Amino acid sequence: MELNQYLEVFIEESKEHLQACNVHLLELEKSPEDIKIVNEIFRSAHTLKGMSATMGYEDLASLTHQMENVLDAIRNLKISVTPEILDVVFEAVDHLEAMVQSISEGGDGKRDVSSVVEKFKKIEKGEAINTISSTIQEVAAAVMTEKVVGKNNYDEFEMTVIQQSKEQGFNCFEITVSLREDCLLKAARVFMVFEVIEKIGEVIKSNPSVDQLEEEQFDHSFTITVVSKETTDDIEKKVLKVSEVQKVEVMSLDIEQLRQQTEAVVIEAGLLESQPSNVKENNDVQVEEEQKKSKQVSVANKTIRVNIERLDILMNLFEELVIDRGRLEQISRELNNQELHETVERMTRVSGDLQNIILNMRMVPVDTVFSRFPRMVRQLARDLNKKLNLDIIGAETELDRTVIDEIGDPLVHLLRNAIDHGIETPDVRRQRGKNEEGTIVLKAYHSGNHVFIEIEDDGAGISRERVLQKAINKGIVSEQVAASLTDKQVYELIFASGFSTAEKISDISGRGVGLDVVKNTIESLGGSVTIDSELGKGSIFSIQLPLTLSIISVMLVEIQKEKYAIPLSSIIETAIVKREEILNAHNQKVIDFRGKVVPLLFLKDLFEVPEVKEDDGFYSVVIVRKGDRMAGLVVDSFIGQQEVVLKSLGSYLTSAFAISGATILGDGQVALIVDCNALIK
Template sequence: MELSQYLEVFIEESKENLQTCNEQLLELEKNPQDLVIVNEIFRSAHTLKGMSATMGFEDLANLTHKMENVLDAIRNEKIKVSPEILDVVFKSVDDLEAMVLSIAEGGDGKRDVTEVVAMLLAIEKGENVSMAIAGTEVAAATESPGVQTFSMQYEAYEQTVIQQSYEQGFRCFEISVSLREDCLLKAARVYMVFEVLGKLGEVIKSLPSVDQLEEEQFDQSFVITVVSKEDAVHLENAIRKVSEVEEVAVMEITARHLLNQNQNDDSIPETIVEKGEGKGQGEVQTSNPAGNVSKQSNPSSKTIRVNIERLDVLMNLFEELVIDRGRLEQISKELNNPELNETVERMTRISGDLQNIILNMRMVPVETVFNRFPRMVRQLARDLNKKIELDIIGAETELDRTVIDEIGDPLVHLIRNALDHGIEMPETRVKNGKSEQGTVKLKAYHSGNHVFIELEDDGAGINKERVLEKAIQKGIVTEETAHTLSDRQIYELILASGFSTADQISDISGRGVGLDVVKATIESLGGSITIDSTAGHGSLFSIQLPLTLSIISVMLVEIEEEKYAIPLSSIIETAIVKKEEIMKAHNQSVIDFRGKVVPLLFLEDVFDVPKNSKEEELYSVVIVRKGEKMAGLVVDSFIGQQEVVLKSLGNYLNDVFAISGATILGDGQVALIVDCNALIK
């Protein structure tokens, strides 16, 4: 069997099973007497062991087997769950994850696991884990379930095939196979058995039928009749190598067996056995389900796995279609042909629906990022000697895969910061009238075209005075400016480059690097981060992210003869401002916008656009926002709203100020996309 084609599926399913182990181990830590949880962990470990053995990753299979033995002893109440035992099992899962990661990166999945194996063996033997060195495994004696033997009835043409097979030097065997009772993917195991036998001979019948086997409509046992030149021992040994096969019994079918069958079945004439005459003479019915099972191992499944690279290609092609759609819309307006207008409108609607489908295909639940955090919080809480509970809400919220890939590290940094700086020590919390266990809430939800991720803790909150003191000390703000800042602006100073209130560099949170890295990453994704805090009660970090990065809605504007695109996600509104309404404050042009002083930025100056000497009386202004900060972008005119494809400027132009990319418009012109976050300081 060619296994390389199944490698990607193996890696994905292994990650899922290991994630289940992590999640259920955390639950087991809270409910150590709940054997249902132990069974869940055992099933995931057992499935991983079987898949690893099938794929030939013996080190992975062996370590999983050692861990499985400990879990089996726990569920059979031979071992009691303790924090020390869970630490060892968690370490085993860590090693297994590292081995799977090695395989995913093209490695062999090998890893030195001597220490953890010694600890697992010590647990299994009831020894002191801390004193464990290397040992030998004591396998638990288990009673093998008996194999149910079927006596299959053969039709006339099947008897003919069996007889002719003997005449041509083949032999025929009835093979009874019993799977383990806890086997999860029975159809997959059947497929593997058929695959093995297909290389050694020809399958002519099965009981239950192939369709029933595919749909897992059987208990644990099934029977296969196979024609082969191999002997019974070779066939049995080959089948036993398939994971989760419990027992195998091979019985050779002879002419006497068929004759005995016919004597009990008046419907089949004896002459058919002797002469080989009849309906199916010379034909072999190939009941091999290998092809069928591989297409759909679970008939009720409605999903398929698609490589993300294929979706990237599909998205790129659609982006080109969006550009051409804009071009057609432009031509349609210029020609003003009713039939062309109608066709273009229809194409616009259809391509819009197609766009939604493609974007939805790329959406991934944030759960894929969130699911690593419970285990991380557990370990960090132990390292810090704190009691902390992580509460995850809205893990099913979906984000574009490109955003998902980037948001993980910033969240890790924020969670570490909350655990290290936010949540107090248990004795301090009790002294302040709180429960000794702190809570960190991680919440995700949709709002409009954005996804919000909030991280809230019930810790000590942010000390404003200390933040201001450090910010002034490091030259981030002046003393004069410090007095004008709002509470939120003070809190957001912790996001400034080089800022830290820690007296010593900690390996837990900052590791010597400030939260400015978090801010930079989020803003590079077109998002923003805000901070709220209440002294003594905790802090709230709120991250706003776009649903997708490749196709965005913009306001097209014109500056002289150049076109620019401003993302709608940053725009509050547009306005026409008279010249006399513009004021000066600290050498900066400002306007009064709904009672707030908003600075004006003339984009022709920002982007050094050649301008004429004409003096304007009215100015077109786009009011944009970044958090609580606002600015007015002065342009020559508004063109209108449009969906555009965001294209990178490439490696040579990756540091152009306040430009995040470019797009091709319907008339073939290139418009630069303005990065409003870079303009607002």
């Protein structure tokens, strides 16, 4: 059987099942007793296993089979859900995603997953739980009598580093350094101790952390874990040479005892809980009900998968139809034939309906982008030791596929920014009288011909003074200009290139890269981004996007003998202005528009249009807006509103100022489409 014809379907369906696994695993983490969620994950894994085996991807099938066994044991209450088990399942899903990605890029989908398969086999046999259970009394007794070596707690990565160092002939030590109680510059002494220790070997961990030590957030002693080939006596002598160090204790670490100690901490934290018998009885009933429900036949919507390239071709053909429709409308007006007029009107209505259907076919729910964020937020929160809850509202809101493809990265930047800079650590939130768990709301909704996406957090908010100080230091604004800026204008400064208020550069944010890219990407899509913030309460980043990018409504205008199109989404209104109504302010021509001073931009000068008509003393002005800012575009005359097809200018004309594309009009002329966002600075 030729399987290549099914490859595309396999890749798409695999991605859907893996996304479903990610979503349901996050739900299961919050509700570990809910068997319904386990059944959903099991169904996705089971389907993926069957598809992989049929297509001949053995590594994929093998891993999903082991994952399925563990999930089956969980739903039959042989194993209870723990964070450790969930971490292994998450790891497996990561491997599966990598394999599917490899297949989609033309690879064979092979990957070394033996370590994860081994973990699943241990979980399935109950070895991991039994091993821990058998050592509880020994470890507890050792902890009570302080026999276990090690004052620091180690995660899996640190344990691996220690293990590998042992295998390469290094010894692992915990060095507890006590400073004199009258020591004045504790941070300086810590620095000197670290300088000595880094010459001896490699530092693995410190307790308290390096940041806390630098800020002197400790009493008079601290513990450093180091791998070295030195002896305990040599280490002790070298560290004691640092002035104001009163005492040094060097202990050799035993890897097996460390593992037992770590497992004891896990048990003590209540991460492995046994189920009471009454809960098991209740769950048995729940499983039976689930099995009955799963036998019921569900009626699904009839759907068909269509390659996106075919939709693009269909859209291009329809765009040509829109151009011809405009041509026919113009001919009908010129000939003034009633029958032709009626036929063209009917064709316009039918093609309008067809346009809506084609555009709706291209619409994709923002959930395709939103669904990958909960996993990312979970991981970031763990990395930053923060407690976070992500609420997603309006994930069913639809956007054109071309917009969806571009919006993912800007949203990632804004979410990472909200988690790192916005949400405070649990202890800071407690001090400020807030709930330990921060909340980020990701919301999408329609409004008119636009979609709005908002990212709201209940964190620290944006400090006006801090942003202004950074902006002045970097030369983005002068002190005189800074004093006159409104709060919203100050917040917008964080979108300046290279701007960052981070005191410390991290992998998450603080390199001055990101928010300027966010703004540029969104504006290139014909959208805008605004910020509202209240210090101590939180911030809202609001993104406004057009529903579609290919067919847009415009106002056609004439400048001398050339035609230009201005998008209706940017226009507030049009006006006729007399020459004497034009004022001068700061070497800029302006008008008074409803009590506001609006600068005038003469498009014939900006676009260097050859002058063939004389000035008659009246100006046709199109008032356009970008966020809170407005400008008046001066043109020679208005032609009227029209729906046009947006065509790219191509790679040769990418540098054309304030022109976002072109369109072909009904009479065959080309009209350039004005980019109002580029004109308003």
